[in-house]
Amino acid sequence: MALRTPVRTEAPRGGRTARRDRRPRPSAxxxxxxxxxxxxxxxxxxxxxxxxxLLVAAISFGTTDQLGDPRFGTNLGNLQALTDPAYRDVMLRSLxxxxxxxxxxxxxxxxxxxxxxxHAGRFKNALIAAIVVPFFxxxxxxMYGWSVLLSDDGPVLRLLRAVGLADAHTKILNTGFGVIAGLVYGFVVFxxxxxxAAMERMDTSLIEAGRDLYGGPLRTFWFVTVPATRQGAGAGVVLVFLPAMGDFVSAQFMGGPNQIMIGNLIQDKFFEGQDWPxxxxxxxxxMAVLLIAMFGYLRRARKDEAEATR
Amino acid sequence: MTPTAATPAVRLDHVSKEFNGSHAVRDLELDIAAGEFFSLLGPSGCGKTTTLRMIGGFADPTEGAVLLSGEDVTALPPNKRNVNTVFQSYALFDHLSVADNIGFGLKRKGVPKPEIRERVGAMIDLVQLGGMAERKPRTLSGGQRQRVALARALVNRPAVLLLDEPLAALDLKLRRQMQVELKQIQREVGITFVFVTHDQDEALTMSDRVAVMNGGRVEQCGTPEDVYERPESRFVAAFMGTSNLVGGVYRDGTVQLEGGPALPVGRRPEIGEGSQVDVSIRPEKIWLSDFEPGMPVVNGVIRETVYSGPTTTYLIELAPGVTVAALEQNTARARMEDRWAGGETVELGYDPEHCLVLSH
Amino acid sequence: MNLPASLPPRARRRRGPRRKPVFAIAVTVVFFVLLYLPIAMVVLFSFNAQKSLTIFKGFSLRWYEAFFHDNVLLGSLGMSLEVSLVAMIGSVVLGVALALGLVRHKGRLGGYAGLIMMVPLITPEIVTGVASLLLFKGLGVTLDSGTVMIAEITFSISYVTVILRSRVAALNPEVEEAAMDLGATRWQALRLVTLPALLPAILASAVLIFALVFDDFVLAYFTTGVDPQPLAVRIYSAIRFGVEPTINAVGTLMLAGSITLIGLALAIPRLFGRRGGLDLISGE
Incomplete structure (x- = not known):
């Protein structure tokens, strides 16, 4: 190498190898x-x-003793019980x-x-905060306020009866619809x-271009807005599905004995029935249902991502 | 080893740095003298920043040793080295005032408070930040933040100051001003500066010596004049500003262009007769009129005229496909109508001494 | 842009500057009404002079008085505050450290930690609750405020880490290097430079965790002992087994408390004069 460096005073070659060996690694x-x-x-x-x-997984193979306390075991009875029509129906209903x-x-x-x-202009941030804050x-x-609102003599049904959209027998609480209304109210923010976020990121000129291509607002929405926000919608479906699947409060507050969900069964086995296994x-x-849902979503999302980067 | 005048402030002893099997820096040998303004110049990815980080203690050489004033500091963490760094992003502490930023290092060292206040005050004056002591960095302009970063490093009176492209984020005008100021400050404090940049003008203006790096190696190291006037490789010739590179066959003191004239370049005993070479000559070393006696003159055709204020650049075709650039000063004596237009045949004169002949 | 030739240019496109989507706006208005009406009902009936939960019979503070004279509810309030505070401190300390480690640590430990940290976010609370209950029973621990605290910390660490991780990743690593360059050790650089830079995000996540834990019912329900019980668990029992209007008063106080805290968490970055605290929109 042709370096025009000042002349070396000495070349410490002899000590180099040794020094390198005992040197501690500062960054390490x-x-x-x-x-x-x-x-x-x-x-x-x-x-x-x-x-x-893991303990939950282990106990699901267990048994109970005379006092109702769980014992480890190799019992397959609990898993077999899941196929019992009574439990199966609840699981399908929850799903x-x-x-x-x-x-x-x-x-x-x-x-x-x-x-x-x-379309909210400068009120955009205030409005989104107004949506998020109540959910905390x-x-x-x-949920209690919601159940009062939808109760048999609550404001919503009275209004509907007044305008003739409901009669004296119309009910929201204690129906499956009531439970779903509760879940929607609980998790719609997710x-x-x-x-x-997806719509904010979306290039709004796409919509204008869509107007040119497809004409009507509905067609534009379907062919432009929906595809552009599909990933956001996918994330939203997962974020709503996960807590809704595990919820037991809505079924209790808004539903009746015929609308119980898997969460209510679990609660019952731990607090009333004392059958922990x-x-x-x-x-x-x-957990298995949720992991399957999650896995499916992640695979789909990864595929979308791969297509987007292609 | 006791430091003497001859002991370099920084010595890199066969230093290499590998990242995942590829060499960022390869077997680097470099001595930087005390009090020098030394620049590491090169394109991005050439290893200059890695070299700087190894001197500062932020990167660990895979091989070799780093010596500061004769002392091996390879194993020492940054906080135990008598060097300070001006980071490219300035890396100011946003939650501290300007004065607290500058005093950070002194406080770490346990310098008494009154002395900190005094030294910080002096430093604020030196970098012309009077009246800004209590401001937060976020409220400052880019140039002011740059000065804080400089003051924060200099106040510790390090043996060596490392500067990682400190002017890159400033606009052109401010950069020119800071170049002059940095050089002045360096003279005033007498500290060794190691300056990393990819801007050859910056390196040439400010440095005592420049090391041009490429692919993890130093291609050439010398004074700005050395590397600019006498590049030792194609890379250096090309990187140090616009340079004409013309290929041909060397024969008896001339280089024969294919389908064009033979360029007299002077006798080069180190180059074999008949070997393929490149001739490099800077655009400003080509004359288009007022030739001196004995100067070789060749003919060419003007292909393009680029007017850029103080200078005009002509692209001149010497042989089919072989074009060189020539730079003319638009001085008071040069008149508009004297400029050549495209298609005209002109004569080019040059001094063979200004030709660099690089064999393949 | 290729326009279909059949469309008359411009004429159709400019029918209005950008027509308001009437349907979407109508849905949004109904949505906001239904979103706030239940909350408004709870607040309204907390001031009801009569015991009725459906008919408002005049303004009174009697249910608030009743709450402040109810020692059981006050005990629950105290326990909830205590649990929230401990869970907040515990999860912030562990979560911030974990976020720093996860961003900077490139190794197998980091990979494992990053994975298990995500699992609680997709696990419904009832599963976490059941699992915690089994663990405490298995270890023979008596259920009390301590077990609630542990469960709440476990549940909260992930949130702190998720919020902080993006902030840590956004930090300029040169700032920490600058501190070390100026004589600080790694720990000192972390304490003197990195943590102050993260402070808005740390405070915001702390407030958020306090609010989430204070309001949390499911985990507390599975891991609390019999007496005292956290306020949320009391509210649950009260709603399930016969509603006293006192619940409206307690609910209103809790709403006010959590809305204040969330507002605070959102405002903290602004108090520091910069962005970098809590981003509820992008943080999933």
Whole structure:
């Protein structure tokens, strides 16, 4: 190499190899701090979350003793009980309720997110805050207020009766529709937020171009807005489906004995029936449905992403 | 080893740095003298920033040693090295005032409070930030933030100051002004500056010496004049501003262009007769009129005229497909009507001494 | 842009500057009415002079008085505040450390931690509740405020980490290097430079966690002992087994409390004069 450097005073060649060997790695030593920071949270989550989930799985193979306390075992009875028509119906109903809730949330959230994201002007941020903030208010209190509103002599039914849309026998509470109304009220925000974010990101000139191409606003919405926000909608469906599937409050406050969901069964096995192994098996069944849903969503999302980057 | 005048402020002893199997820096040997303004110049990815980070202690050499004033600091973390850095992003502490930013290092070292206040005050004056001491960095302009970053490093009186493209984020006018100011400050404080840049003008204007880097190696190291006037490789010739590179066959003191004239370049005993070479000559070293006696003159056709204020650049075709650029000063004596137009045949004169002949 | 030739240019496109989507706006108005009406009913009937839950018979503060004389409910309030505070501190300390580690630590531990940290976010609370209950029973721990705290911390760490992780990733790593360059050790750089830079996000997530834990019912329900019980659990029992208008008063106070806290969490970044606190829209 042709370097015009000042003349070397000495060339310390002899000591080089030795020095390299005993040199501690400064950046490696510094990086240990990140391990120490990661460790406490990881250990905490491993013990109190992962281990406890594994315990649920283990207990679902267990039995109860005379006192009703759970015992470990290799009992397949609890898992077999899941195929019992009574339990199977509840699980199918939960699935149906959660799916319907997702669809209804989608139908509500699209126009709301569209109006707020694209037509609210400078009130956009205030409006989206006005949607988000109430959802941090206590879930029980909100659900209670909702049940009062929809009760048999509550304002909604009185209004509907007054305009002739309902008669004296029309009910919302204690019906499946009531339970779904509760779930929608509880979780619709999880649909609005991702959709709103997707619409905000959307290039609005697309809509203008869509007007040119497709004419009517409905066709434009279907051919332009919906495809552009599909990922947001997908995320929203998952975010609504997961808590709706596991909910037991809505069925209690808004439904009757014929509308119970899997969450109510689990609650019952742990608090009233004292059959923890069966409760654990039901919990595992719930978790399995959710993991399948989640897995399906992630695969779909990854496929979409791959197509988008292609 | 006791530091003497001859001990370099920074010595890189066969330093290499690998990232996932590829070399960012390859077997680097470099001595930087105390008090020098030294620039590491090169395109992005040439290893200049990695070199700087190894001196600062933020990157760990895979091989070799870093010596500061003769002392091996390869194993020392940044906080134990007597160097300070001006980061490209300035990396100011946004939650601290300008004065607290500048005093951060002194406070870490346990310097008594009254002394901190005094030194910070002096430094604020030096970088002309009077009256800004209590402001938060976010409220400052880019140039002011740059000064805070400089003051924050200089106040610690490091043996070596490392500057990682500190002017890159400033607009052109401010950059020119800061170049002059940085150089002045360096003279005033007498600290060794190691300056990383990809801007050859900046390196040439400010440095005592420049190391041109490419692909993790130093291509050439010398004074700005050395690397600009006497590039030792095609890369350096091309990187140090616009340069004409013309290929041909060397024969008996000339380079024969294919389908064109033979360019006299002077005798080059180190180059074999008949070998394929490149001739490099800077546009401003080509004359288009007022030739000196004995100057070789060749003919060419003007292909394009680019007027850019103080200068005009002509693209002149010497042989089919072989074009060179020539730069003319638009001085008071040069008149508009004297400029050549496209298609005209002109004579080009040059001094063979200004020709660099680079064999393949 | 290729326009179909059949369309008359311009004429159709410019029928209005951008027509208001009447249907969407109508749905939005109904949505807002239905969103706030239940809350408004709870607030309204908390001031009802009579015991009726459907007919308003004049203004009174009697249910608030009743609440402040109800030692059981006050005990529950105290427990909820205590649990929220401890869970907030615990999950913020663990979550912030985890977020820092996850962003900077490139290794197998980081990969594992990143994975298990995401699981609670997709697990319904009832599952977490059942799992925690089984664990505590299995370990032979008596259920009390301590078990609620542990469960709530477990549930909250993920939220803190998710909020903080994007903030940590957005930090300029050169700032930490600058601190070390100026003589700070890694710990000092973290304490003196990184944590202050994260402060708005840390405070915002702390407030958010406090509000979430205070309002949380499912986990508390599964992990609490018999007496005292967190306020949310009391409200649940009260609604299920016979509603006293006192519940409206408690509910109104809780609504006011959580809305204040959420407003605070959203406003904290602005108080610091910059963005970088809580982004409810992009943070999933």
């Amino acid at each position: 030593a510094g990086a240990r701090i990140w391990t120490w920071l990661t460790l406490p949270g990881t250990v905490w989550m491993s013990v109190f979350f992962i281990a406890s989930l 149906g309720f959660a799916l319907l809730t997702s669809v209804i949330c989608l139908l509500i959230a699209y126009p709301v997110a569209y109006a707020v994201a694209l 208010a206590n879930y029980l209190v909100r 649909m609005i937020i991702p959709l709103y 069966l409760g654990s098996a039901l919990t595992m069944a719930l």
